[in-house]
Amino acid sequence: MNEASRESGPITIALAGNPNSGKTTLFNALTGSHQHVGNYPGVTVEKKEGFAAHQGVRIHVIDLPGTYSLTAYSQEELVARNYLAEERPAAVVDVINAGSLERNLYLCVQFLELGIPLILALNMMDEARSKGMTLNTDLLAKRLHAPVVETIARHGQGKNRLLREIVELTREGRRPWRPLTISYGPDLDPVLTEMTARIEAESFLTDRYPARWTALKYLEGDEEITLLGRKAGALGAVLESSVKTVAEHCRKTLNTYPEAIIADYRYGFIASLLKGVLTHDTHAQRIAVSDQMDKVLTHTFLGPSIMALLLFGIYELTFTLGQTPMDWVEAFFSWLGSTVTGLMPPGLLRSMLVSGVIDGVGGVLGFVPLIAIMFFCIAFLEDSGYMARIAYMLDRVFRIFGLHGCSVMPFIVSGGIAGGCAVPGVMASRTLRSPREKLATLLTAPFMTCGAKLPLFILLSGIFFPSHQASALFVVTLTGWAAALVVARILRSTVIRGPATPFVMELPPYRWPTLRGMCIHTWERTWEYIKKAGTVILAISILIWAAMTFPQLPESRVQEFEIRAAELEADGADQEVLTALENERGQAALLHSMAGRLGVALEPISRLAGFDWKINIALTGGFAAKEVIISTLGTAYSLGEGEVETESLGRRISKDPNWDLPRAVSLMLFVLLYAPCFVTIVAIARESGSWGWALFSLGFNTVFAFALAVSVYQGLSLIR
Secondary structure: OOHHHHHHOOEEEEEEEOOOOOHHHHHHHHHOOOEEEEEOOOOOOEEEEEEEEEOOEEEEEEEOOOOOOOOOOOHHHHHHHHHHHHHOOOEEEEEEEHHHHHHHHHHHHHHHHHOOOEEEEEEOHHHHHHOOEEEOHHHHHHHHOOOEEEOEHHHOEOHHHHHHHHHHHOOOOOOOOOOOOOOOHHHHHHHHHHHHHHHHHHOOOOOOOOHHHHHHHHHOOOHHHHHHHHHOOHHHHHHHHHHHHHHHHHHHHHOOOHHHHHHHHHHHHHHHHHOOOEEEOOOOOOOOHHHHHHHHHOOOOHHHHHHHHHHHHHHHHHHHHHHHHHHHHHHHHHHHHHHHHHHOOOOHHHHHHHHHHHHHHHHHHOOHHHHHHHHHHHHHHHHHOHHHHHHHHHHHHHHHOOOOHHHHHHHHHHHHOOOEOHHHHHHHHHHOOOHHHHHHHHHHHHHOOEOOOHHHHHHHHHHHOOOOHHHHHHHHHHHHHHHHHHHHHHHHHOOOOOOOOOOOOOOOOOOOOOHHHHHHHHHHHHHHHHHHHHOHHHHHHHHHHHHHHOOOOOHHHHHHHHHHHHHHHHOOOOHHHHHHHHHHHHHHHHHHOHHHHHHHHHHHHHHHHOOOHHHHHHHHHOOOOOHHHHHHHHHHHHHHOOOOOOOOHHHHHHHOOOOOHHHHHHHHHHHHHOOOOHHHHHHHHHHHOOHHHHHHHHHHHHHHHHHHHHHHHHHHHHHO
């Protein structure tokens, strides 16, 4: 952006802050519906931007990824830092969780050291006060030489004052950066001065960062800065030599390392900053409610038990409340199919509309009520702060299997609590610092019960476990977790060996979620599911219908069926016999089609797991998107029954004598574990930086799932 456009266009400011600081809520409050979501150039980190206006001034708001620091430990931190350096917004609004002021100010100090014009938004002030905290914001603003605004973003409080401060700060256009200089003690200050002088002399990155800030990044072991230094020539070697020397000196004299010293001095700076600014009510009874709740909810033994009961309760609630509206939706699509059948003459167009569109897409949309209820419950767990506790508790288990505590969230996002999606789950693995732990996480996250697999599990649970639907779904979820952990252990012991890294996680305080917030989150996720059914799934359903319809039966065989039908009618055969003949014709047509031939060709192998040719077609379609499994089964049963039927897929499967419990369990297990959908494969390739690992996921998961499905099917068949 050039200077002219900056002066004439809207003011550009960036929102930054720690995760769980309420940054996104404040962004929504400031920009309302004037938002746009995309990706930062060249990376898959989400970029949110929007517009606000105050006193006739238009403000362009960029929502930076949530970070704990500006050192390039993760892609989010690198993206945030590069944006500030390259785009140079007029100001940064640092959103701070006022209840965790000391920890949140760590990022603030780094902004100050960078020198960018800063405004502090002390968010969640209501929670800070409820903890007995009293803040002198005027004094804090005076010491920081920056405006400080108290906000409660979820209620919109403080928004107008924040906008006013933004306009005031940027009224005279872009201000020069004025870096803050902090002393890091006698061990680091001399080398910092020396390195800063060398960086200035060589003009190394001085157009992007203050020289002292670059030197600090060297001492913190910032990989990106180090790599840039090596490309710059001899300077990089000199700076690395200085770092090595001072690190050795710190190890010998203090038994520590430069990064730890820098952190200590920054927290020391924060402590001095808050003297007289922050006071606590130390009354014995004023222990934070969150701490009291955590004593029970994250207890070593009670915590996991409560968590399991809570998740099981969600499944019970889903099936109890969702069954009736699900029946309504199914009845609607049955009525729609009957109506279209009655209005249109027999032919390819009617077949496509009824079997391809209504039975295919209707089969996916029929589960919307149950999925919406589950999303609502998950929104409650997320908004209340309990989801972070689940991650905290599971970290103890994850270490045993060679994973990192940060792997928990990718698993949960992928469907660890049924209903997620593997694509954002895989992308969430980028928060892991260790490449090996990241790789193990993104290869095993697709084992979770994502929302696309849910319809099949719900369908088969309803048919084969009618009195224990919630228990069946709960066991499926646990099976996904168990498979992911076991495979992770295998991978970390063989192809992805390496040491584990420590886990640090900030637990947000408990909050009582607002009904509006939960409804918005539920609607956003449910709408995504509906949109996918109405676009991608619709297109794939029509393609699969075509594959199941063409090539059509040869004329000779059509005539053969017509002659038999005429003979039966002449002999006075009843309708049941004629329907059986029509079904036989439909099965023959389906078997003759391209998809039917593929399904039959796979039967010699798939029969070991109990799968017939119809299931084979559905599973092949599932490589594109897992929702297609249900829609394909719906189309296959619709076409295979000759005359267009309007029964739900569940009733059709329950009437099919080829279906039994071993087949249902085997199919659920295979769908849970086999190859990720195509989009997830692409995401794995991007995150791992290698198509080799993406193809490994495709092949390994399918073989692993098939081996387990065969074992379970054969074992259950023997028992029966």
